[in-house]
Amino acid sequence: MHTLGLDILATAVGPHLFWITSRAAGIAALLLSSLSVCVGLLMGGRVLRRRNSDLRVAHEALSLATLAALIVHGLTLLGDGYLRPSLGDIAIPLLSGYKTLWTSMGIVAFWALAMLGLSYYARTRIGVQRWRRLHRFAALAWLLGLAHSLGEGTDAGQAWFLAMIAFVAVPAIGLLLMRLGRSTTITTSAPTSTSIASSAETAGVRQPSVAR
Amino acid sequence: MSASAPTSRRHEAKALAASRRDALLRRARRIRRTVAALAATLFATAFLIVYVQLASGHDPALVANAAKRRAASTNTTESEAASSDSSAGARQSSSGSESSSASEEASSGNSAVTTSQS
Numbered sequence: 001m002h003t004l005g006l007d008i009l010a011t012a013v014g015p016h017l018f019w020i021t022s023r024a025a026g027i028a029a030l031l032l033s034s035l036s037v038c039v040g041l042l043m044g045g046r047v048l049r050r051r052n053s054d055l056r057v058a059h060e061a062l063s064l065a066t067l068a069a070l071i072v073h074g075l076t077l078l079g080d081g082y083l084r085p086s087l088g089d090i091a092i093p094l095l096s097g098y099k100t101l102w103t104s105m106g107i108v109a110f111w112a113l114a115m116l117g118l119s120y121y122a123r124t125r126i127g128v129q130r131w132r133r134l135h136r137f138a139a140l141a142w143l144l145g146l147a148h149s150l151g152e153g154t155d156a157g158q159a160w161f162l163a164m165i166a167f168v169a170v171p172a173i174g175l176l177l178m179r180l181g182r183s184t185t186i187t188t189s190a191p192t193s194t195s196i197a198s199s200a201e202t203a204g205v206r207q208p209s210v211a212r
Numbered sequence: 213m214s215a216s217a218p219t220s221r222r223h224e225a226k227a228l229a230a231s232r233r234d235a236l237l238r239r240a241r242r243i244r245r246t247v248a249a250l251a252a253t254l255f256a257t258a259f260l261i262v263y264v265q266l267a268s269g270h271d272p273a274l275v276a277n278a279a280k281r282r283a284a285s286t287n288t289t290e291s292e293a294a295s296s297d298s299s300a301g302a303r304q305s306s307s308g309s310e311s312s313s314a315s316e317e318a319s320s321g322n323s324a325v326t327t328s329q330s
Binding site for chain 1: 247248251261263271
C-alpha cells in the first residue's frame, strides 16, 4: 500500500503550486468566457428572447467571473519559480521572452476583454449604440484567448482539455458564425446603410427597437 | 367612495410592480450565485485535474522534459549522465516551440521532481 502511495505521489507538487493555480485559473477563464460569449450571442439572437433579462444578468456575471479568473491566471504566474516573470512580462505585450507571440496574444485578449467588458458600466457616457458596436469586438478577444490557450497552454494536447474546451467553444463558434451569417444577410438586404459598412462592425447587428 | 377606488387600484398596481421587481431581483441574485458557484467549481475541478496529473507524474510538460533527459542521458558518458540527474525539476511546454530559457533551465540544477515515468 505504501508503494502504491509513493507511486501515485511521484512528483513533488509544492514547488509547482503557483503554476498549477495559474493553469487552473486559465482553464476556468476559458470555459467561463466561452459560456459568456454563448450567452451574449443568445441575447442578440431570436432564441430565448423572452428570457433576455435573465440572460443579461448571466452574461454580466459570467464576464466578471472570467475577468476575476484571468487576474488570478496572470498574478499567480508572478509566484512561479520557473518562469519568474515580472509584472511587465504578464501585463505588456511583446515584453516576455517566453513564447512571445502566444503570450502577447493572451495579454492583448485580457486587456481587450477587460476594456470591452467593463465599458458596459460607462455605456451611457460612451453612447449605447457606439458601445454596442465596440462590444462586438469582445468575440474577437475571446478568439485570441482561445488561440493563446491552444498555442501556449501546457494542457493543450490533453484529451480532457480538448473535450472540455470543445464542449463550450464549439457552440460559441457556431453561434458566432450564425450571427455573422445573419448580419451579412442584413447587410446585403440593406446596402445603403453607412453605419454597417465594415464587416467587423456588422457582426451581430440588432434591430434598434431592442437597444437598451 | 368614488375617490377611494382609484386609490386602492393604484396601491394594488404599486404592490404588483414591487412584487415583480422583487422577483426580478431575486432571480438576478440567484443567477449571480449560480455563476459564482459554477466558477468556483470549474476552478476547483481544473486545479484537481492538473494537481493529480502532476502528482502522478503524468504532467505533459514534465513528462516531455523527462523523456528528453532520458534520450540525452543515453548519448552521454556515465559521469555526464550522473550530473544531468540533478536537472529533474525543470519543465518545458508540451506544445509549440521551446524557448531558449526553457532549455537553459532544463540543464540547470533545479530539482523538484522524481518522476515515475520509466
